[in-house]
Amino acid sequence: MAGHSKWANIKHRKARQDAKRAKIWTKLIRELTVSARLGGANPADNARLRAAIDGALAANMPRDTVDRAIQRGSGGGEGTQVDELTYEGYAPGGVAVLVETMTDNRNRTVAEVRHTFGKMGGALGSDGSVGYLFERRGVVQFGSDHDEDAVLEAALESGADDVETDEEGNITVLTSMEAFGPVVDALKAQEHMPVLSEVTMLPTTYVACDGETTEKVLGLVDALEDLDDVQNVYTNGEFSGTSE
Numbered sequence: 001m002a003g004h005s006k007w008a009n010i011k012h013r014k015a016r017q018d019a020k021r022a023k024i025w026t027k028l029i030r031e032l033t034v035s036a037r038l039g040g041a042n043p044a045d046n047a048r049l050r051a052a053i054d055g056a057l058a059a060n061m062p063r064d065t066v067d068r069a070i071q072r073g074s075g076g077g078e079g080t081q082v083d084e085l086t087y088e089g090y091a092p093g094g095v096a097v098l099v100e101t102m103t104d105n106r107n108r109t110v111a112e113v114r115h116t117f118g119k120m121g122g123a124l125g126s127d128g129s130v131g132y133l134f135e136r137r138g139v140v141q142f143g144s145d146h147d148e149d150a151v152l153e154a155a156l157e158s159g160a161d162d163v164e165t166d167e168e169g170n171i172t173v174l175t176s177m178e179a180f181g182p183v184v185d186a187l188k189a190q191e192h193m194p195v196l197s198e199v200t201m202l203p204t205t206y207v208a209c210d211g212e213t214t215e216k217v218l219g220l221v222d223a224l225e226d227l228d229d230v231q232n233v234y235t236n237g238e239f240s241g242t243s244e
Contacts, residue, residue: 027231028056029069030102034082036073043181050181051138051199058196087113088131089124091220093213095237096130097122098201103229112227120220133236134201137161138180140187141196144169151192158186174202203236214239 031052039046043053049070056066083106087099097117103109117124140160142151151171152163159179164172175183177199184197209217217237224233 023226023228024059025061025065026228028052028059028061029065030082031231032056032066032069033073034084034102036070041070041074047177047180048199050184051177051197054184054197058198085109086131087124088127088129089113089117089122090130091120091122091235091237092216093207093209093237095207095209095213095217095235096133096203097220097224098130098134098234099224099230100201100232100234101227101229102231109227109229112229113224116223116227117220120223121216122220130236133205134203134234136177136199137202138175138177138183138199139197139202140173140175140180140184140194142171142173142192143195144171146171146192150190151187154187154190154192155183158183201232201234203234206236206238208238213237 032049035046035049035052039048041049043050053066053070056069057063082102082104085101085103085106087101087110089097089099091097099113101109101113114124140155148163148165148169148171151173155163155173160173160175160183161179162174164174166172173183173187180197180199184194187194214237217235218239221233221235224230
């Protein structure tokens with residue numbers, strides 16, 4: 001993240017994911033279903049589900065598709081058991097990588113993740129090796145057409161942790177996972193419509209990457225995201241030429 005710009009980081013990652021929209025929809029539906037199964041079908045009481053709904057709608061998923069996924073998840077123990085597993089490792093240049101997966105076959109998933117790390121010049125690590133370098137946060141982002149002071153006031157009054165503005169005037173609101181829904185609702189109620197809102201994993205420290213390392217790390221990220229069982233991939237790279 002050049003200048004620790006969370007706007008640039010997430011905008012870049014989303015642009016890469018949007019190029020794989022069909023697969024992204026599959027992963028979003030899986031997240032909706034599991035979130036509803038674990039925390040209930042009411043997004044007001046389930047911050048994770050609320051974030052999943054916002055992400056699905058932002059990806060232009062039809063509302064009836066969203067509702068069907070939630071209904072399927074809240075219906076109880078129907079369907080295949082899905083486990084949530086997180087893998088930790090390193091990309092070239094010592095960049096930390098966190099890989100969130102949902103799988104019905106642990107052996108298949110770990111084999112695929114390990115093979116992909118190795119093939120792309122990285123290494124799968126042990127549990128806890130890099131997870132401490134990330135924290136789960138709510139992120140709500142606005143373009144430079146929004147009034148910074150108005151967004152700041154509305155965000156902090158509704159429970160946001162912090163508000164950042166980059167050199168281009170783009171605004172990033174940071175929240176806890178629990179405060180994410182109330183903050184988004186409060187901002188929308190005052191006609192501050194975000195361009196992106198999600199619960200994500202943000203790095204607490206960053207590793208600067210030159211151009212060659214940037215290409216290698218992003219190649220690993222792309223290869224991991226192509227795996228069917230992988231939901232999200234996060235890094236702490238500060239990428240040359242991409243401002244991720």
